[in-house]
Amino acid sequence: MIKLNYRNIKDSVIGCENGLNIDEMFLQYKDRIAEIITSLNERRSQAGEGLxxxxxxxxxxxxxxxxxxxxxxxxxxxxxxxxxxxxxxxxxxxxxxxxxxxxxxxxxxxxxxxxxxxxxxxxxxxxxxxxxxxxxxxxxxxxxxxxxxxxxxxxxxxxxxxxxxxxxxxxxxxxxxxxxxxxxxxxxxxxxxxxxxxxxxxxxxxxxxxxxxxxxxxxxxxxxxxxxxDKIISGVKDMDLALQNTDIYENISAQGALIHYLMDIYKGKKISVMMPYSSRLKYISDWFVQLWAESLGKELNNNFERVNVGLTPIKALGATDEHSQMQLFNEGPNDKLITFIRINNFDTVLEIPKIFEYTGIGYLGGKTINDLLNAEADSTQVTLLDYSRPSLTISIDSIDEYNIAQLLYMLEVQTAITGELYEINAYNQPSVEQSKNYTYALMGRAGYEGSADILREKLS
Structure with a gap:
C-alpha cells in the first residue's frame, strides 16, 4: 500500500515560520475535506462533471x-x-x-x-x-x-x-x-x-x-x-476504494491535497517539487507536472472571479538532482514543498565490491548501491530540515503494476481535491485552447483567419 509521511512539514520539526500545526489544521478542515470527498463520490457518475x-x-x-x-x-x-x-x-x-x-x-x-x-x-x-x-x-x-x-x-x-x-x-x-x-x-x-x-x-x-x-x-x-x-486495474480499484473514505486521517490523497493548499495560502510555498528516488519513476514526474499544472493553474474560480491560482510543479530526480537543484532548494527562496518518492524494495540488490582501500572510496566496498541511494535520500531530507525546508515522503513497497497504478491514481485524486479546495475547475484548460487556436491560424486552418490577423499584429 502507498504511504504518505508528512512529519517534515510540521511546525514542531521545521519551525512555525515554515511549518504547519498539522493536528490543528486537520481538525479545522476535516469537515470541509469530508464535504469535498462526498461531493466527488456523488458527482463521479454525473455527466458533464469531468469525473x-x-x-x-x-x-x-x-x-x-x-x-x-x-x-x-x-x-x-x-x-x-x-x-x-x-x-x-x-x-x-x-x-x-x-x-x-x-x-x-x-x-x-x-x-x-x-x-x-x-x-x-x-x-x-x-x-x-x-x-x-x-x-x-x-x-x-x-x-x-x-x-x-x-x-x-x-x-x-x-x-x-x-x-x-x-x-x-x-x-x-x-x-x-x-x-x-x-x-x-x-x-x-x-x-x-x-x-x-x-x-x-x-x-x-x-x-x-x-x-x-x-x-x-x-x-x-x-x-x-x-x-x-488486471494488476493495474486492481491497483486502481483498491486505491479508489480507500480514497472514498471521508476521514482526513485515513485518506492520503486528502492529506496531500490539504497540505499543499495550506502550505500555499499560509506559508507561501507555491512551488511543488516531485523527486522520486528511482530512475524508473523519472517520467512519473513528467506526468505529474502536466496533471498538477494544467489542473490547478487557473485565472478564474468557480464564481468567475479572477484569482490566478496555481502551484508550479518542478521535476527532480534523486540522487541525480542533489548535484544540481538541491543547492537552490536548500538556500534559495523558501517557497517550495518537496515530495520525495521512496521505494522500499528494488528488484535488484547491487553490491559494491571491495577493490580499493583509499580513504575516499574504500568505505563503499561491501555496501550496496541500494544502501547508497537510501543514505543519500535520508541525507537530503535531513539537510532540508537543517534549512527549515518542508517535505513530504511517499513510499511504495516495490515497482510493479499494482503499486504504480495506486501511486498514479492517488495523485489524480489528490489533484482533484486540491482543485476543490481552491474552488476552481480542475478539468478545463482554456489558455491551452487559446494557444491551439493561434497555431491553427498560423498554419492556415479555415475559420481562424481572425486569429491570424490578431497574431500578425502582436508579432509585428
Missing part, C-alpha cells in the same frame, strides 16, 4: 477489448509507435518506463519475451521523428495514434507522415498496422478510422487527457508490450 476518470476501473468491456486486441496481435510486430502529446502520451510513457525492464528497446526479442519495442513520439521535433524512421522497419511496426479531439495538430501531422509512408511501403495492408484511440462520436480521426477500417478504441466522455492513463489511452500501449492489465 469519469474515477470510474475507469469499472469499464470492464474496454478492459476486455484491450486484452483481446493485445492477444490477437501477439508476436506480429517488433515495434509499436505511440503518437500523442500531453495526456495522450505522458501516462503511457510514465508507466512503461517504470514497469518494463530498463533499456527495454535495447533488449533482444527473447529478453523481451517477444513483446515489441515501444517508442513515444510525443513532440513534433523533425529530427527525432526522422531519426526513428531511419532505424525501424515499418513492415514490422504498429502505430497507435491517440487524440481525443481527433484533430490535434501535432499528433495528426505525425500520423499523416506515417500513414503516407506505410501506405507506400505496405499497400492496402497498412490498415492492419494502425490502431486509433479517439472520441467515440466525433472528430476527424474517428471519421478516418471508420472510413479506412482501423481498429478503434474510444476515450470515454468526461475523461480529460491528463486523467486518461487508465482508459484505452494507456491500457492499449500497456497491454501490447505485455504489462499485466
Amino acid at each position: 469519469e476518470w474515477m470510474n475507469l476501473g469499472d469499464h470492464e468491456q474496454t478492459i476486455w477489448y484491450v486484452k483481446e486486441f493485445a492477444s490477437m496481435i501477439r508476436n506480429r510486430f517488433d515495434n509499436v509507435i505511440i503518437l500523442g502529446i500531453g495526456g495522450s502520451a505522458l501516462g503511457g510513457l510514465a508507466v512503461t518506463e517504470a514497469l518494463l525492464k530498463p533499456y527495454w528497446n535495447l533488449l533482444d526479442n527473447e529478453q523481451r519475451n517477444n513483446f515489441p519495442k515501444i517508442f513515444f513520439l510525443d513532440n513534433i521535433d523533425p529530427d527525432s521523428m526522422n531519426g526513428l524512421l531511419q532505424v525501424i522497419d515499418l513492415k514490422k511496426t504498429l502505430v497507435n495514434v491517440i487524440t481525443k479531439s481527433g484533430d490535434t495538430a501535432e499528433t495528426m501531422s505525425q500520423f499523416m507522415i506515417l500513414k503516407d509512408l506505410m501506405q507506400k511501403e505496405l499497400g492496402d495492408d497498412y490498415r492492419k498496422h494502425i490502431v486509433a484511440t479517439t472520441d467515440k462520436k466525433m472528430g476527424v480521426l474517428n471519421h478516418i478510422a471508420n472510413q479506412e477500417g482501423y481498429k478503434i478504441f474510444y476515450v470515454p466522455d468526461d475523461v480529460g487527457g491528463r486523467f486518461s492513463v487508465f482508459s484505452a489511452v494507456g491500457l492499449v500501449p500497456f497491454a501490447v508490450v505485455g504489462l499485466d492489465i
Whole structure:
C-alpha cells in the first residue's frame, strides 16, 4: 500500500515560520475535506462533471477489448509507435518506463519475451521523428495514434507522415498496422478510422487527457508490450476504494491535497517539487507536472472571479538532482514543498565490491548501491530540515503494476481535491485552447483567419 509521511512539514520539526500545526489544521478542515470527498463520490457518475476518470476501473468491456486486441496481435510486430502529446502520451510513457525492464528497446526479442519495442513520439521535433524512421522497419511496426479531439495538430501531422509512408511501403495492408484511440462520436480521426477500417478504441466522455492513463489511452500501449492489465486495474480499484473514505486521517490523497493548499495560502510555498528516488519513476514526474499544472493553474474560480491560482510543479530526480537543484532548494527562496518518492524494495540488490582501500572510496566496498541511494535520500531530507525546508515522503513497497497504478491514481485524486479546495475547475484548460487556436491560424486552418490577423499584429 502507498504511504504518505508528512512529519517534515510540521511546525514542531521545521519551525512555525515554515511549518504547519498539522493536528490543528486537520481538525479545522476535516469537515470541509469530508464535504469535498462526498461531493466527488456523488458527482463521479454525473455527466458533464469531468469525473469519469474515477470510474475507469469499472469499464470492464474496454478492459476486455484491450486484452483481446493485445492477444490477437501477439508476436506480429517488433515495434509499436505511440503518437500523442500531453495526456495522450505522458501516462503511457510514465508507466512503461517504470514497469518494463530498463533499456527495454535495447533488449533482444527473447529478453523481451517477444513483446515489441515501444517508442513515444510525443513532440513534433523533425529530427527525432526522422531519426526513428531511419532505424525501424515499418513492415514490422504498429502505430497507435491517440487524440481525443481527433484533430490535434501535432499528433495528426505525425500520423499523416506515417500513414503516407506505410501506405507506400505496405499497400492496402497498412490498415492492419494502425490502431486509433479517439472520441467515440466525433472528430476527424474517428471519421478516418471508420472510413479506412482501423481498429478503434474510444476515450470515454468526461475523461480529460491528463486523467486518461487508465482508459484505452494507456491500457492499449500497456497491454501490447505485455504489462499485466488486471494488476493495474486492481491497483486502481483498491486505491479508489480507500480514497472514498471521508476521514482526513485515513485518506492520503486528502492529506496531500490539504497540505499543499495550506502550505500555499499560509506559508507561501507555491512551488511543488516531485523527486522520486528511482530512475524508473523519472517520467512519473513528467506526468505529474502536466496533471498538477494544467489542473490547478487557473485565472478564474468557480464564481468567475479572477484569482490566478496555481502551484508550479518542478521535476527532480534523486540522487541525480542533489548535484544540481538541491543547492537552490536548500538556500534559495523558501517557497517550495518537496515530495520525495521512496521505494522500499528494488528488484535488484547491487553490491559494491571491495577493490580499493583509499580513504575516499574504500568505505563503499561491501555496501550496496541500494544502501547508497537510501543514505543519500535520508541525507537530503535531513539537510532540508537543517534549512527549515518542508517535505513530504511517499513510499511504495516495490515497482510493479499494482503499486504504480495506486501511486498514479492517488495523485489524480489528490489533484482533484486540491482543485476543490481552491474552488476552481480542475478539468478545463482554456489558455491551452487559446494557444491551439493561434497555431491553427498560423498554419492556415479555415475559420481562424481572425486569429491570424490578431497574431500578425502582436508579432509585428
